[in-house]
Amino acid sequence: MQRQRRFRRETWRLLGLISPTLFWLIVFFLVPLLLVLAISLGQRGTYGGVRWDLTLENYARFFDPLYLRIFGRTVFIALATTVICLLTGYPLAYFIATRPSGWRNGLLLLLMIPFWTNFLIRTYAWLLILRDQGVINIFWTGAMHEFMAHAAMTVPLPIWGPLLEATSVPLPLFGTDGAIIVGLVYAWLPDMVLPCYASIERLDYSLVEAAQDLYANRFRSFLRVILPMTMPGIVAGSVLVFIPSLGAYVTPDLLGGAKSIMIGNVIYSQFMSARDYPFGSAISFVLMAVMLLGTLIYFRLGTE
Amino acid sequence: MPEHAVKLTRVSKHFGSVTAVDDVSLSIPDGRFFSLLGPSGCGKTTTLRLIAGFELPTAGEVYIGGKLQGEIPPYRRPVNTVFQNYALFPHMTVYDNVAFGLQMRKVPKEEARQRVLEALEMVRLPGMENRKPDQLSGGQQQRVALARALVNRPKVLLLDEPLGALDLKLRKAMQLELKALQHRVGITFVYVTHDQEEALTMSDRIAVMNRGAVLQLGTPEEIYERPANRFVADFIGETNFMEGQVKGIRAGEAVVVVDGVLTIHVSAERAVGMNEEATVAIRPEKISLHVEIPDPRAVPGVVEEVIYTGTDTRHLVRLTENVVVTVRQQNVGVGAPVCFPVGTRVYVHWQSESARLLMA
Numbered sequence: 177m178q179r180q181r182r183f184r185r186e187t188w189r190l191l192g193l194i195s196p197t198l199f200w201l202i203v204f205f206l207v208p209l210l211l212v213l214a215i216s217l218g219q220r221g222t223y224g225g226v227r228w229d230l231t232l233e234n235y236a237r238f239f240d241p242l243y244l245r246i247f248g249r250t251v252f253i254a255l256a257t258t259v260i261c262l263l264t265g266y267p268l269a270y271f272i273a274t275r276p277s278g279w280r281n282g283l284l285l286l287l288m289i290p291f292w293t294n295f296l297i298r299t300y301a302w303l304l305i306l307r308d309q310g311v312i313n314i315f316w317t318g319a320m321h322e323f324m325a326h327a328a329m330t331v332p333l334p335i336w337g338p339l340l341e342a343t344s345v346p347l348p349l350f351g352t353d354g355a356i357i358v359g360l361v362y363a364w365l366p367d368m369v370l371p372c373y374a375s376i377e378r379l380d381y382s383l384v385e386a387a388q389d390l391y392a393n394r395f396r397s398f399l400r401v402i403l404p405m406t407m408p409g410i411v412a413g414s415v416l417v418f419i420p421s422l423g424a425y426v427t428p429d430l431l432g433g434a435k436s437i438m439i440g441n442v443i444y445s446q447f448m449s450a451r452d453y454p455f456g457s458a459i460s461f462v463l464m465a466v467m468l469l470g471t472l473i474y475f476r477l478g479t480e
Numbered sequence: 481m482p483e484h485a486v487k488l489t490r491v492s493k494h495f496g497s498v499t500a501v502d503d504v505s506l507s508i509p510d511g512r513f514f515s516l517l518g519p520s521g522c523g524k525t526t527t528l529r530l531i532a533g534f535e536l537p538t539a540g541e542v543y544i545g546g547k548l549q550g551e552i553p554p555y556r557r558p559v560n561t562v563f564q565n566y567a568l569f570p571h572m573t574v575y576d577n578v579a580f581g582l583q584m585r586k587v588p589k590e591e592a593r594q595r596v597l598e599a600l601e602m603v604r605l606p607g608m609e610n611r612k613p614d615q616l617s618g619g620q621q622q623r624v625a626l627a628r629a630l631v632n633r634p635k636v637l638l639l640d641e642p643l644g645a646l647d648l649k650l651r652k653a654m655q656l657e658l659k660a661l662q663h664r665v666g667i668t669f670v671y672v673t674h675d676q677e678e679a680l681t682m683s684d685r686i687a688v689m690n691r692g693a694v695l696q697l698g699t700p701e702e703i704y705e706r707p708a709n710r711f712v713a714d715f716i717g718e719t720n721f722m723e724g725q726v727k728g729i730r731a732g733e734a735v736v737v738v739d740g741v742l743t744i745h746v747s748a749e750r751a752v753g754m755n756e757e758a759t760v761a762i763r764p765e766k767i768s769l770h771v772e773i774p775d776p777r778a779v780p781g782v783v784e785e786v787i788y789t790g791t792d793t794r795h796l797v798r799l800t801e802n803v804v805v806t807v808r809q810q811n812v813g814v815g816a817p818v819c820f821p822v823g824t825r826v827y828v829h830w831q832s833e834s835a836r837l838l839m840a
Contacts, residue, residue, distance in 0.1 A: 380565075380567070382563050382564075382565060382567040383567050383569060383570075385534055385554070385561075385563070385567065386561070386563060386567035386568075386569070387569075387580070388534075388553065388554040388555045389532060389534075389554050389555070389559075389560055389561045389629075390555075390560065390580045390581035390584055390628070390632070391555045391556075391581055391584035391585050391632075392555055392580070392584045393553070393555050396584060397555075400569075400580075401569060404571045405570075405571060
């Protein structure tokens with residue numbers, strides 16, 4: 177009896193402790209989420225509102241080849257971003273984690289400094305670098321072109337012709353999947369480096385020495401010990417990069433131009449231009465489902 | 481077969497301005513249990529890491545099996561290490577841990593399997609192959625670490641305080657087991673420890689180190705009975721030190737006068753000069769207590785304190801104003817031990833051969 181009463185009192189106390197969080201999550205997460213779900217089952221009204229005739233038509237519409245193609249490209253861009261972040265971020269994290277302890281915080285700080293600038297401005301900076309009149313192309317069509325012209329006059333060789341022609345037009349950098357990937361990698365790299373750093377820094381180095389003592393050279397001790405031991409960091413970093421990349425909006429909007437769009441831009445245009453709230457909500461839901469499923473599978477694989 | 485499993489010639493290792501190992505020359509005989517003994521920070525672990533190849537010497541050479549090691553990396557040296565914290569791979573099973581070295585050297589699967597099972601049998605851990613290290617007790621992890629190293633049949637097995645994390649009872653049992661194991665496999669063991677009792681129990685030979693230098697090299701008996709200097713005498717076991725001046729030399733014996741009044745006879749193995757400052761070291765268990773004067777050389781004193789420790793009784797006896805010696809008697813008899821109450825006037829006596837004359 178008494179124990180039961182005490183147990184109940186404990187439960188109430190705990191509920192009291194988490195009530196602010198609970199309140200926040202219910203009001204600002206669960207309720208809006210249910211609203212989106214409800215809207216996704218409605219129909220677009222004539223003047224852009226929502227008509228409450230329940231239908232699954234919005235979900236069916238998503239499987240139109242047009243949207244599937246955009247979705248496929250979105251997944252590809254997000255995967256490429258994750259892989260590039262991993263391939264560049266892990267070595268960087270390893271480098272920082274193996275510096276003397278006095279250096280590490282300073283190096284991590286250097287990594288964070290660019291992120292004190294507003295995200296929009298940083299993405300805009302990439303636009304200034306990549307566009308046709310951007311930093312790279314000014315050099316390409318300017319100095320590079322002139323150099324080719326000069327070289328062609330000084331040393332007549334057949335290779336100058338095509339090179340001269342190539343430098344006469346800007347490189348197609350802006351408005352491509354590549355531009356989006358560059359922007360996303362730049363944006364999310366720290367999210368890969370930090371979890372990887374945490375797991376590498378925690379790694380007991382005597383395990384690496386043990387592997388080397390047991391005839392594993394540097395490469396094999398990396399493959400058999402360091403990599404599996406730091407897998408939690410790799411999994412966490414990959415999820416932290418993949419999810420925001422999949423739902424990216426600003427980066428493809430600025431760097432993808434009109435040609436290269438991602439699913440986030442489609443959702444935006446459904447809400448803001450087409451005023452088709454139900455369809456936009458349906459796409460949002462499909463995106464969330466894919467993220468959830470992908471993350472679950474990935475975590476399961478990564479922790480095995 | 482070379483005579484020495486490991487040889488260090490004038491090896492030094494500096495870390496920045498710190499000298500971890502200072503001009504050490506060592507020959508470790510083949511097939512023996514060899515210990516590096518010293519307090520923490522004395523350079524014993526660094527010496528071991530120099531042999532394993534985890535560190536490269538700043539000066540001097542390391543030979544293993546007569547072969548100069550130079551800058552050969554750890555994974556190409558014919559030695560294996562048992563690490564202080566075991567360093568078992570937590571993401572692998574016991575089997576995979578033990579098989580790791582064989583896999584890296586591409587030993588055929590079937591042979592590897594046989595050797596792994598044999599090794600686990602040898603450390604008395606059969607049937608544990610599929611456990612993960614965190615499912616084992618400290619003692620079992622210790623055995624896995626041992627099997628993981630021994631399965632490779634190294635020329636030399638390096639052990640870095642492998643029993644440090646075990647409780648006393650288990651440590652004692654493992655000491656004997658390790659010693660027996662070494663005897664059975666015949667592999668040279670190089671064992672690092674700060675525990676003098678452990679080193680005495682297990683080793684064929686001991687190198688006592690302090691501040692990066694080897695102070696004495698010898699069998700446990702030599703180290704204990706004939707310490708080369710004050711540090712060794714003090715570090716190994718318990719010792720009474722008495723400082724004085726040499727006042728007479730004859731027939732391999734020196735007469736040392738302590739505190740101006742106390743005359744001590746001590747056998748002198750090395751040449752000493754008259755009036756030289758000298759320290760006499762004498763083990764507490766080599767001294768006997770008497771009520772009547774047993775020998776003209778016995779020294780009178782007064783019992784100041786009696787300490788009963790179970791296996792033996794210690795009397796602290798004041799000989800002069802500044803000299804108090806500890807006398808240890810084993811409690812061999814039945815019933816209450818023989819002891820002299822505080823304040824008793826007694827004579828302390830020892831054979832002049834059991835006292836050691838050390839440099840001051």
